[in-house]
Amino acid sequence: MEAIRVEGGRAITGEVTVEGAKNSALKLMAATIMAPGVNTLTNVPNIADVHVMGKVLKRLGASIAVEDEHTLRIDTSAVDKWETPYQLVAQMRASTAVLGPLLARFGKAVVAMPGGCNIGARKIDMHILGLEALGVKFDIDHGNIHASTPNGLIGATVTLDFASVGATENLMMASVHAKGTTTIDNAAREPEIVDLANLLNEMGANIKGAGSPVIEIEGTEGPLHPVTHRTVGDRIEAGTFVAMGGLVGGPVTVRGFDPRHLGLVLKKYELMGLDIERLPDGVTVSRARPLTPTDIQTLPFPGFPTDMQAQTMCLLALAGGSCVVTENVFENRFMFASELQRMGASITIEGHHAIVHGVPGFSGAEVKAPDLRGGAALVMAGLVADGYTTVSDIHHIDRGYERFVEKLDALGAAVDRVEIPGPVDVTEL
Numbered sequence: 128m129e130a131i132r133v134e135g136g137r138a139i140t141g142e143v144t145v146e147g148a149k150n151s152a153l154k155l156m157a158a159t160i161m162a163p164g165v166n167t168l169t170n171v172p173n174i175a176d177v178h179v180m181g182k183v184l185k186r187l188g189a190s191i192a193v194e195d196e197h198t199l200r201i202d203t204s205a206v207d208k209w210e211t212p213y214q215l216v217a218q219m220r221a222s223t224a225v226l227g228p229l230l231a232r233f234g235k236a237v238v239a240m241p242g243g244c245n246i247g248a249r250k251i252d253m254h255i256l257g258l259e260a261l262g263v264k265f266d267i268d269h270g271n272i273h274a275s276t277p278n279g280l281i282g283a284t285v286t287l288d289f290a291s292v293g294a295t296e297n298l299m300m301a302s303v304h305a306k307g308t309t310t311i312d313n314a315a316r317e318p319e320i321v322d323l324a325n326l327l328n329e330m331g332a333n334i335k336g337a338g339s340p341v342i343e344i345e346g347t348e349g350p351l352h353p354v355t356h357r358t359v360g361d362r363i364e365a366g367t368f369v370a371m372g373g374l375v376g377g378p379v380t381v382r383g384f385d386p387r388h389l390g391l392v393l394k395k396y397e398l399m400g401l402d403i404e405r406l407p408d409g410v411t412v413s414r415a416r417p418l419t420p421t422d423i424q425t426l427p428f429p430g431f432p433t434d435m436q437a438q439t440m441c442l443l444a445l446a447g448g449s450c451v452v453t454e455n456v457f458e459n460r461f462m463f464a465s466e467l468q469r470m471g472a473s474i475t476i477e478g479h480h481a482i483v484h485g486v487p488g489f490s491g492a493e494v495k496a497p498d499l500r501g502g503a504a505l506v507m508a509g510l511v512a513d514g515y516t517t518v519s520d521i522h523h524i525d526r527g528y529e530r531f532v533e534k535l536d537a538l539g540a541a542v543d544r545v546e547i548p549g550p551v552d553v554t555e556l
Contacts, residue, residue, distance in 0.1 A: 133509030134541035145383040146172035147358030151319040160228035164353035213239035227300030253294040282307030290427040302344040317428040360384030370438040372412040373401035382409035418446035424453035437504035444472040463501030
């Protein structure tokens, strides 16, 4: 199987440009169901998750032409199915994002019930409760969610218990064709929500307030029209390279995103000793001082993103002192810590808190990527570790980072994709 092998101790400097946001592109692709015709999405990352969403759309009847590496022409004219199979939903939780668009276009949908994942259960209870308020009837049978709208979609006020990104997106898309006005209270505020709302408005929807806690959608009759839309830059990919530049010392310039989308992350990194220059389309990061311990807690945007927790813990594990990392979003996101401990980190887990005690350095080791961001953070640790670090299970990394190794290599890192023996089958021993 493939792994990423890193030799520590190399300086990384230079410039890197991030791709379009994974967490936005997937939902934009799902939204094309609502606009029959040829929609063109640009700045789409060429990553595994996008390929899976493409398979979902094709299964529903869409055709997809890849114009260049980052441009998709998605023709949804012939979409005539409203059922997504478990085999695809199991590969990528975000494929449940087709629920709202299918309800908006057909008034019905069958979506496989998603299982758990490495970082948490990610239940879709809020999706269901919110859509029920709009008149959707649900029946769960043989592991499938059957949704129907016997009386049509009807606008309502929906208050979310938690500012869920997925629930906000599904509600926003379904509400576009609801009768009357829908208000989503305690809506998610992430930049990816704004990007989706912008796409829908370009298609002919009437959505106001995206990016704030209250989103209003005035229902429209008739289908939306196809458009050309550019995916917003990936703030999490950007944050990963910013963290790497700060860990090794830089300077590294990261372009292709709006620095305001990493507002709290950049402020925390400055408190930790990183020097950050904000640019119109990115930042330049460097560090000439020792790392300073700083407490962080993950929260929905504009709070500290859970997707930056592992990379930040890697920085804090080398800070001169102790601090606390609190994970408020996903219950299993500290699995990364046990792998980092194999490299010499001193981390104690207490519930949803991680007490991080800074150590002088890391030692290269064989480790496994527990999830997408944790895998990237282990490669990051390898950049400054003594000796070689081999990160396996890199299919997680491939889900969300395009040309990850190539970009690091261009910055000067000693990093390669290598073949290593697969796991031993104990039944054969």
